[in-house]
Amino acid sequence: MEPRNQEPIVLQRALDAAKRAADLTATILPWPTEQHTPFADALLEFQLDGRRERFLAEIKTIDRRIAVAQVKEQLQALIDDQFSGYRPLLITAFATTNLAEECRNLGLAFIDTAGNLFLRTDNYIADVRGKARPDHMVKVAYRANKPAGLKVTFALLCKPELANTTYREIAKFAGVALGVVGPVLDDLVQRDYLRKRKGGNTLTRRRELVNEWVTYYPATLRPTLHPQRYQADRDLITQVDLAPFGAYWGGEYGAEQLTRYLKAEYFTIYIQDAPPAALMTKARMRLATDGNTEILQAFWYPELVQPVRNTAPPMLIYADLMATTDSRNLETAKELYAQFLEPAIHQP
Numbered sequence: 001m002e003p004r005n006q007e008p009i010v011l012q013r014a015l016d017a018a019k020r021a022a023d024l025t026a027t028i029l030p031w032p033t034e035q036h037t038p039f040a041d042a043l044l045e046f047q048l049d050g051r052r053e054r055f056l057a058e059i060k061t062i063d064r065r066i067a068v069a070q071v072k073e074q075l076q077a078l079i080d081d082q083f084s085g086y087r088p089l090l091i092t093a094f095a096t097t098n099l100a101e102e103c104r105n106l107g108l109a110f111i112d113t114a115g116n117l118f119l120r121t122d123n124y125i126a127d128v129r130g131k132a133r134p135d136h137m138v139k140v141a142y143r144a145n146k147p148a149g150l151k152v153t154f155a156l157l158c159k160p161e162l163a164n165t166t167y168r169e170i171a172k173f174a175g176v177a178l179g180v181v182g183p184v185l186d187d188l189v190q191r192d193y194l195r196k197r198k199g200g201n202t203l204t205r206r207r208e209l210v211n212e213w214v215t216y217y218p219a220t221l222r223p224t225l226h227p228q229r230y231q232a233d234r235d236l237i238t239q240v241d242l243a244p245f246g247a248y249w250g251g252e253y254g255a256e257q258l259t260r261y262l263k264a265e266y267f268t269i270y271i272q273d274a275p276p277a278a279l280m281t282k283a284r285m286r287l288a289t290d291g292n293t294e295i296l297q298a299f300w301y302p303e304l305v306q307p308v309r310n311t312a313p314p315m316l317i318y319a320d321l322m323a324t325t326d327s328r329n330l331e332t333a334k335e336l337y338a339q340f341l342e343p344a345i346h347q348p
Contacts, residue, residue, distance in 0.1 A: 007041050007059040013113040014091045015044075021115030021128045029054070040078060040208075044089065048124040055089035055109060060215060062092060067215050068102040069325040073333075074211045087121070094133045143187040145212070148176045150221040151299055152184040153213050156194075156203055158304050158313050160347065163194060163201040173301040206345045210315060217316075218323040225270075225299060230280075231291035237267055237283035242310045245279050247271035248298060250312040251320040255332045257311050259339060262332040268320055270298040270312050314340035 011028075018024040029043040042057040056079055058071050068090070075088035090103060090110040103110045104118050104127075111117040114131035143149045155174035156162055162170050167181040174181070188194035193209050195202045203209070242248060249257055251268030269275075275295050279285070285293060298312070305313045314336060321333040 010059050010061075010093055010113060011042055011057075011091055014111045017113050017115040017131075018111045018117055021131065022117060022126045024048070024117070024119070024126060040075060041091070043083075043086070046119065048119065048121060048126070051121070051123060053119075053121050053124070054086045056083050056086040057089040057091050059091045062090075062099065062215065062219075067219070068099065068106055068108060069330070070211075070215050070322045072106055072108045073322065073330065074214075089119075097129075100129065142191070143183050144191075144193075145216045145220060147221045147224050148174075148180045149184045149187070150213060150217060151176050152181060153188070153209065154313075154315065155300065155304060156188075157206065157210060157213065157315060157344075158300070160203045160206075163203050173304050175299050175301060210341060210345065213315070214319045214322055217319045221299070222296070222323075225296040227294055227296045228275075228287070229289055229291045230285040230293045230295065231288035232267060232283040232285045232293040234267075234292070237285070237293065240279065240282050242269065242271075242279075245271060245276060246273065246298070246302070247275075247279070248310060248312040250296070250317050251294070251324075252329060252332075254311040254317040255321055255329075255336055258314060258317065259332060259335050261335045262328060265292065267293040269293065269295045270316070271295060272298050272302070314344075 015026050015028075018026065025047050027045045029045055031043060040056050041059040044055045044057055046053050046055065056075050058075055060067070060071065062068070062071070071090050072088055079086050079088060088108055090108055092099075092110065092112050094114055095103065095110055095112045095116050100110065100116055100118065107120065109117075109119045111119075112131075114134050115128055116131045117126060117128045119126045144153050151174040152170060155170060159173060162173060167178055167185075170181045170185075171178045185194060188209075189196060193203065193205055195204055238253070248254070248270045249268070250270050251266060252262060252264035253267045256262045256264045271279075275285075283293070300313065302308055311317065318333050318336050318341060321329040321336065324330075
C-alpha cells in the first residue's frame with residue numbers, strides 16, 4: 001500500500017533525534033496567515049546557545065549529493081523572496097556519509113532521524129556524525145515520485161489543463177500506461193497538489209511540485225531513459241537540425257537556445273527513437289564514456305508543449321541544469337526559471 005503523508009513522522013523523529021544527540025530543542029512554528037499555500041514543509045525555531053534561530057525546512061528522502069544543491073537553491077530562493085531571516089534546513093530520514101559531507105561543503109544545515117546533524121549560524125555550530133542508519137527507517141516515498149509517476153506529474157505541470165481531461169488523455173501526453181494515471185492522481189490529491197471540485201480539477205502548489213519533480217528526476221526517472229554518452233564535434237553538432245530526427249535539445253545547449261545566457265560545453269539530446277546513423281554522422285559522434293554529448297529517450301508526447309520547439313520542455317532543461325551543480329548552469333537555471341517556469345506556475 002502506498003504510504004500517505006510521511007513528512008510529519010520524519011519531522012518529529014528527526015527533532016527527537018536532535019534532542020537526544022545534541023540536546024537541541026526546536027519549536028514548530030505556524031505558517032504566516034498570508035501564506036496559504038506553503039512552498040516548504042516546516043518553519044522551525046531552534047534554541048542555539050541561548051539564541052533563537054529560525055529555519056525553513058524541506059523534508060526529503062534523498063541519497064544523492066547532487067540533490068543537496070537543488071534543495072539549498074530552492075530553499076534559499078524562498079528565503080530571499082518571503083522568509084528573510086530564516087536559514088535553509090534539510091530534514092531527511094538518513095543522511096549517508098557522502099550526503100552529510102555535501103551538506104557541510106555547501107553550508108546547508110540538516111538533521112536526520114538517526115541523530116546525525118549539522119547546524120551552523122554566526123555564533124553556533126553543532127556537528128554530529130557517525131550515527132547508524134535506523135533499523136525501521138521512515139521513507140518519504142510517493143507514487144508520483146516513481147518513474148511513471150514523474151512522467152504523469154511532468155505532463156500535468158507542462159499542460160495543467162490535462163487535470164480536467166480523461167485518464168486516457170493524460171496517459172497519452174505522459175507516455176505511460178493507462179493504469180498508472182489513477183494512483184498518481186490519488187497521490188497528488190492526498191498531498192494537496194491536485195484539488196477535485198465540481199467546477200473542475202485544479203493543480204495547486206505548482207512551485208513546490210516543480211521543486212519536488214526537479215529533485216527526484218535525476219535519480220529516479222533519468223536513469224530509465226537509456227542514457228548513452230558520445231563525443232561530438234561542437235561546431236558540427238550545433239549546426240544539426242534535430243527536428244527531422246524527432247529529437248530535442250536539453251541541458252546546457254537547450255538553455256543556450258532558450259535564454260542566450262550560456263555558451264554550452266556539454267550537449268544533451270532527447271530523442272523519440274534510437275539515434276539514427278545520419279545524426280551520428282552529421283555530428284561526427286562516437287561512443288565515449290566521458291564524452292561531451294549525452295543522448296536519452298524522450299518520454300513525453302511531442303505536442304505536450306505548444307508551440308513545438310527543437311528544445312525539450314523548459315522544466316526538463318531546468319532539471320538538467322540543476323542536476324549538474326555547475327555554478328554557470330545554476331545561474332542559467334535561475335534565468336530559465338524566471339523566463340519560463342515562473343510565468344507558467346502562475347497561469348490559471
